[in-house]
Amino acid sequence: MATISIEHASKSFGSTKVLKDISLDVKDGEFLVLLGASGCGKSTLLNIIAGLEPMADGTIRLDGEVVNDVHPKNRDIAMVFQSYALYPNMTVERNIAFGLEMRKISKAERKATVREVASTLQIEHLLSRKPSQLSGGQRQRVAMGRALVRRPKIFLFDEPLSNLDAKLRGEMRTEIKKLHQTLKATMVYVTHDQIEAMTLADRIAIMKDGEIQQIGTPQEIYSKPANMYVAGFVGAPPMNFVEVDLVKREEQLGAILPAVLKGEPVDHFLPLPNSKHLEARENTKVILGLRPEIITDSTSTHSSAPEIECDVEFLEPTGADTLCIIRLNGHPAKARVSPLFACPPGESMRFTLDTHRACLFDPTTEQAIT
Ligand SMILES: Nc1ncnc2c1ncn2[C@@H]1O[C@H](COP(=O)(O)OP(=O)(O)OP(=O)(O)O)[C@@H](O)[C@H]1O
Ligand SMILES: [Mg+2]
Known part of the structure; x- marks a missing residue:
């Protein structure tokens, strides 16, 4: 089980309110997409779930347990960032294994886990390379591999495909969808790309100015938008x-x-x-x-x-x-x-x-x- 429940979350940076009374439930095994324009508070909300950012008000529960004060390391969550954040001096293998190394997992077990994950992501042939010797898409896979080896209950993705060209983005989108079907893990995925949201999500939460405008299945959001903002944001060409x-x-x-x-x-x-x-x-x-x-x-x-x-x-x-x-x-x-x-x-x-x-x-x- 891995559910996320956020109640009345608020967050300000200085005098700017960036999250305003957000309440949101993510079901076990659900693929929830946070969709919204730049600056609407998507990354801030994701960071709050990960524990990387404290909340001013509100409660966050993972599997029913309040985790407001639980350290990110102890939340059993893995996050994939837009910037990949790979260690440039380490090989792909070591980049993927690093989290396991920190947790004192034995060398043999690390090797086996990395092999398995590399095979899922089809990057076995890249294990001895350094990040600088990889294409954007390959780096993205390594970043995913690093999240996968930890076998977390919850995956958080912050615009993981935005640095890739359109074709590769489409391919990786399919891979992520497959991965979700295989792992059946709870995933929260941030994007400002409505096509990505529509194709990946079980449900989409559309955000604007720190508020959720509507939460629903892609079909509900598309055919029964709650307001003109949602109606105009989803669909190309627009309504x-x-x-x-x-x-x-x-x-x-x-x-x-x-x-x-x-x-x-x-x-x-x-x-x-x-x-x-x-x-x-x-x-x-x-x-x-x-x-x-x-x-x-x-x-x-x-x-x-x-x-x-x-x-x-x-x-x-x-x-x-x-x-x-x-x-x-x-x-x-x-x-x-x-x-x-x-x-x-x-x-x-x-x-x-x-x-x-x-x-x-x-x-x-x-x-x-x-
Ligand atoms: N550390 C910070 N200090 C001050 N303001 C911040 C900080 N981090 C974010 N903000 C502001 O909070 C708002 C929400 O930022 P956030 O990064 O959550 O947006 P986002 O929806 O992820 O945008 P993008 O799609 O561009 O990544 C923005 O107006 C941003 O300028
Ligand atoms: Mg962001």
Whole structure:
């Protein structure tokens, strides 16, 4: 068992509050990703779990036991840093074995453990090299090896892949996922890369300015974002936000969606699924959140979803599909269509809008209207 439970954690550096009343539970064997922009407090929170940083207020429990005052060495946690922090004068083998050496593990046992870990990470052929003779990805593996040999209950990763190029990052991501499946250890992983978060996490905690905005499975975070910050942070290209008037026409509540057709402004009426919360907002403005894949060519869906016709300003082919830039309420918006049906820029095209998957936000609080 290895659970982490944080209750009401706060932390300040001088007069700056960097963590504000954070509460978070990580389940046994869970892969939890802390996702957020630079400076939001991810590393600080990870360091608090590791015991490298004291907390001002709050309680932290590992397996139910309060560890606020337990030394990092005695927390049974291993951490992998962005900088790798390898000893430059030691061989890979010794770098990996060093923690075991400090703990007075016998030479024979050390050798066996290092071999086993090196085999898992496929770095057996590098054991006699020095860190300077390794590529970035290989150094990253050695850093992981150093964490693995300790067989800790909990792994903490602080942006371990951010120094690697895109291709290697993708490969290492897969390796880390495999490792998690094999070890079934509890892992907390910090990143500001939303793709990394979506692909690795059992659950994602999105942070902003020292606060957790939402915790949920990648699918929950993607399809039911709690607010506009979360909605805009996850997904590429990002969700389109359009301010619309909510009105009722013939007993049907819907949004007035201003677009452009043959160079002229046109107002489309977009019926929205009924909900009590929406009814209460009749004749007010709301923010409609439309992911690009929700606005698609009418030929590729057979649903009864509403359609709009509008001018295409630009095309951005991505290979698998093509992004059409249209104009909604004066701002560019991206629609994701099949490359077969994307019409040339300057012409008008019919789009289907899957309004059941649209999000709605309060323009003042920016919180989701559910
Ligand atoms: N030792 C320190 N003294 C003063 N301020 C600090 C210290 N460490 C961090 N901070 C500040 O605390 C805030 C949170 O820092 P933290 O390193 O946790 O952010 P982060 O989310 O990990 O960012 P990044 O993605 O850039 O690594 C930042 O504004 C940072 O400047
Ligand atoms: Mg950091």
